[in-house]
Amino acid sequence: DTAVSQTPKYLVTQMGNDKSIKCEQNLGHDTMYWYKQDSKKFLKIMFSYNNKELIINETVPNRFSPKSPDKAHLNLHINSLELGDSAVYFCASSQEWAGGRNTQYFGPGTRLTVL
Amino acid sequence: AQSVTQLDSHVSVSEGTPVLLRCNYSSSYSPSLFWYVQHPNKGLQLLLKYTSAATLVKGINGFEAEFKKSETSFHLTKPSAHMSDAAEYFCVVSDLRTSGSARQLTFGSGTQLTVLP
Numbered sequence: 001d002t003a004v005s006q007t008p009k010y011l012v013t014q015m016g017n018d019k020s021i022k023c024e025q026n027l028g029h030d031t032m033y034w035y036k037q038d039s040k041k042f043l044k045i046m047f048s049y050n051n052k053e054l055i056i057n058e059t060v061p062n063r064f065s066p067k068s069p070d071k072a073h074l075n076l077h078i079n080s081l082e083l084g085d086s087a088v089y090f091c092a093s094s095q096e097w098a099g100g101r102n103t104q105y106f107g108p109g110t111r112l113t114v115l
Numbered sequence: 116a117q118s119v120t121q122l123d124s125h126v127s128v129s130e131g132t133p134v135l136l137r138c139n140y141s142s143s144y145s146p147s148l149f150w151y152v153q154h155p156n157k158g159l160q161l162l163l164k165y166t167s168a169a170t171l172v173k174g175i176n177g178f179e180a181e182f183k184k185s186e187t188s189f190h191l192t193k194p195s196a197h198m199s200d201a202a203e204y205f206c207v208v209s210d211l212r213t214s215g216s217a218r219q220l221t222f223g224s225g226t227q228l229t230v231l232p
Contacts, residue, residue, distance in 0.1 A: 103149070
């Protein structure tokens with residue numbers, strides 16, 4: 001069984017569109033994250049939720065909005081997509097928010113291409 | 116602020132020879148340190164982690180890393196490289212500061228490991 005899954009795996013869309021990426025974890029973890037990996041492979045955290053509560057909200061455009069319907073899901077919605085949003089987006093989860101000491105388990109990534 | 120510097124963006128070794136991937140960190144508090152590996156078009160997989168227990172940490176696939184506080188380093192090593200080790204490797208730091216949103220993982224820029232036959 002996949003521990004952290006993301007859908008879709010690939011997403012190609014036009015500028016200006018609105019799209020969502022879904023993430024689900026079946027590990028029973030309390031905390032979930034979204035990361036953006038740019039073309040140079042640099043990973044930067046975007047958001048983190050702990051028990052459905054937003055605990056990290058880095059400086060990202062407000063076109064990006066995370067939504068956590070329950071603690072097993074953390075979806076990422078992006079409005080008015082721009083060329084610069086093209087990247088690989090990774091979802092991750094960890095057992096509990098303990099200063100980041102607990103291991104984060106990553107999903108396979110979603111490669112977003114904005115044309 | 117915490118930070119991670121991976122000193123080499125690319126490392127190339129021959130199969131069967133040792134691997135050394137260098138990582139230096141900066142953290143004001145007691146850090147946790149991780150190494151993750153990313154194979155082409157794959158997600159991130161944890162290799163090993165240090166969380167203030169033994170300073171020499173053993174991970175999967177024969178990798179290990181040594182936490183050296185005096186040198187603020189956490190270099191990743193493997194005695195003998197295998198072709199399947201070719202991937203991108205990320206050194207990651209997390210500290211225990213409690214202010215605001217500061218408790219988070221900070222990734223290094225990555226080191227691409229190439230293994231030559």
